[in-house]
Amino acid sequence: MLTLDRLVRRFPNGTEALHEASLHIGKGDFITLLGPSGCGKSTLLRLIAGLDQPDQGRIAWASGTAPAPGEIGFVFQDPTLLPWADAADNVFLPLRLRGRSRSGAAAEIQAALARVGLERFAHAHPRELSGGMRMRVSIARALVTRPRLLLMDEPFAALDEFTRFRLQEDLQGLWRELGCTVVFVTHSIYEACFLARRIVLMTPRPGRIAQEIVSRLTPGPGARLALAYTELVAEVTRAMQASLARAAA
Amino acid sequence: MTRFAPTLFAGFFLVLWEAAVRLAGAPEYLVPGPVAIVGAFLATPSLFLASLASTLGVTATALAVAAVLGVALALVMQASPLARAAFQPWTVVLQVTPIVAIAPLVVVWVGDPFASVVICATIIAFFPVFSATATGLAAAPPELLDLFRLNGARRWDTLLLLRLPAALPYFLAGLRISGGLALVGTVSAEIVAGSGGVASGLAYRILEAGYRLQVPRMFAALALLSASGVAINAALGALGRALLRGRGEA
Numbered sequence: 464m465l466t467l468d469r470l471v472r473r474f475p476n477g478t479e480a481l482h483e484a485s486l487h488i489g490k491g492d493f494i495t496l497l498g499p500s501g502c503g504k505s506t507l508l509r510l511i512a513g514l515d516q517p518d519q520g521r522i523a524w525a526s527g528t529a530p531a532p533g534e535i536g537f538v539f540q541d542p543t544l545l546p547w548a549d550a551a552d553n554v555f556l557p558l559r560l561r562g563r564s565r566s567g568a569a570a571e572i573q574a575a576l577a578r579v580g581l582e583r584f585a586h587a588h589p590r591e592l593s594g595g596m597r598m599r600v601s602i603a604r605a606l607v608t609r610p611r612l613l614l615m616d617e618p619f620a621a622l623d624e625f626t627r628f629r630l631q632e633d634l635q636g637l638w639r640e641l642g643c644t645v646v647f648v649t650h651s652i653y654e655a656c657f658l659a660r661r662i663v664l665m666t667p668r669p670g671r672i673a674q675e676i677v678s679r680l681t682p683g684p685g686a687r688l689a690l691a692y693t694e695l696v697a698e699v700t701r702a703m704q705a706s707l708a709r710a711a712a
Numbered sequence: 713m714t715r716f717a718p719t720l721f722a723g724f725f726l727v728l729w730e731a732a733v734r735l736a737g738a739p740e741y742l743v744p745g746p747v748a749i750v751g752a753f754l755a756t757p758s759l760f761l762a763s764l765a766s767t768l769g770v771t772a773t774a775l776a777v778a779a780v781l782g783v784a785l786a787l788v789m790q791a792s793p794l795a796r797a798a799f800q801p802w803t804v805v806l807q808v809t810p811i812v813a814i815a816p817l818v819v820v821w822v823g824d825p826f827a828s829v830v831i832c833a834t835i836i837a838f839f840p841v842f843s844a845t846a847t848g849l850a851a852a853p854p855e856l857l858d859l860f861r862l863n864g865a866r867r868w869d870t871l872l873l874l875r876l877p878a879a880l881p882y883f884l885a886g887l888r889i890s891g892g893l894a895l896v897g898t899v900s901a902e903i904v905a906g907s908g909g910v911a912s913g914l915a916y917r918i919l920e921a922g923y924r925l926q927v928p929r930m931f932a933a934l935a936l937l938s939a940s941g942v943a944i945n946a947a948l949g950a951l952g953r954a955l956l957r958g959r960g961e962a
């Protein structure tokens with residue numbers, strides 16, 4: 464789907480967030496970007512989304528052109544909903560910005576809310592929803608334009624473990640059902656191993672791609688208890704420790 | 713109990729005041745008690761109420777003008793960094809200049825008493841609503857701004873669907889402060905204009921009664937002014953709560 468070719472991002476204050484980060488993202492991939500805080504994960508995601516430009520290197524899209532508005536869905540760490548709009552209007556926002564009418568989009572909005580299990584909460588305002596439900600609205604908002612690429616920046620980091628497990632399983636289900644490409648940033652080795660087909664480790668700042676581990680885990684809720692999951696976590700932990708040790712040396 | 717505490721305190725205070733005045737035998741032209749003050753009001757109620765209406769009319773007009781100008785300037789500064797750089801430092805001048813110091817100049821220049829009082833009150837009411845709105849327009853969360861960009865939003869969409877609604881609570885908080893200041897500005901300007909014998913507001917009633925040593929009348933006008941201030945503050949607070957509740961917040 465796209466290839467990141469030796470991306471460098473240096474901020475005006477001199478911080479080098481990314482140093483020659485290269486990665487191929489295939490169509491239908493589920494990739495987790497895993498790395499210590501400040502290693503440039505969010506920066507990388509923003510470059511892919513076109514919200515920021517690299518100082519060196521390039522992003523090559525398989526289609527030849529950068530995606531049009533709405534072809535990329537972005538989910539932030541906070542749900543960032545409009546507090547004055549109800550769930551349905553929050554989900555409608557990306558469609559509205561592309562000139563769609565509210566009545567014409569009603570079916571899509573309802574379908575997007577149903578996909579995240581919130582069909583009965585279309586008229587609830589953010590303050591009436593729990594943290595997990597708000598994040599679901601945020602995911603529905605990202606999915607409503609049927610994006611080819613879904614970028615997620617630690618979307619579940621602020622949630623309790625019960626909610627997080629539930630949303631991880633739901634997200635994996637959605638990915639299999641919709642067949643979109645997902646790049647998911649996380650701090651959590653457990654989360655990365657459970658979700659992803661490819662676990663990409665980044666070095667401490669300036670971030671580079673240190674290593675990639677391909678998961679052979681059978682996806683699904685049962686995966687958490689599988690021996691293969693524990694082994695995968697161990698493998699990723701070892702790789703992470705080795706990467707941190709190399710960086711410290 | 714805490715709900716009624718302010719009312720209880722007021723009642724207690726008034727009774728104490730009346731008792732003290734009577735026991736001390738203080739003459740009415742020095743310290744009138746509450747009964748004498750109410751009596752002064754009831755002697756010419758229509759005169760007081762007409763003055764009250766005049767003062768409140770000026771205050772409301774000035775507040776409306778200040779709100780419109782404040783929002784307009786905040787929008788211009790949001791749209792253009794150059795305008796922001798040019799105006800920002802100067803808006804503070806409006807905030808720090810004492811209104812009684814400019815009022816005589818405005819009265820001389822403008823001539824028309826109503827217009828000059830409105831202008832003075834607008835000058836003093838302008839800053840809070842302007843600066844709060846400017847802050848609110850700039851306070852939209854960066855992630856939401858990114859989301860708008862990702863979906864190809866034009867500037868106009870971002871303003872209409874994100875910046876303006878996000879600024880509403882800020883605007884309302886600023887408007888509430890400006891409401892109180894509009895009254896202060898109106899009374900200050902009325903005092904200046906009133907000494908020329910042109911105004912008809914409550915401040916003029918105070919001046920007039922002062923010249924004639926009718927202290928209870930001064931107190932009656934003062935009480936109406938305080939009550940107006942409290943009412944303006946409460947009304948704008950209620951308006952804010954109603955608007956925010958109406959769109960599902962607060």
Ligand SMILES: Nc1ncnc2c1ncn2[C@@H]1O[C@H](COP(=O)(O)OP(=O)(O)OP(=O)(O)O)[C@@H](O)[C@H]1O
Pocket residue numbers: 474475476478479480498499500501502503504505506507650668
């Ligand atoms: N706009 C900016 N200006 C200057 N420095 C920045 C900017 N954005 C990020 N940085 C710096 O770049 C580095 C990488 O930031 P980034 O947000 O990409 O890290 P991250 O891996 O997402 O961290 P975390 O896991 O804590 O979210 C950090 O050191 C950060 O301080």
Ligand SMILES: [Mg+2]
Pocket residue numbers: 504505506616
């Ligand atoms: Mg980050």
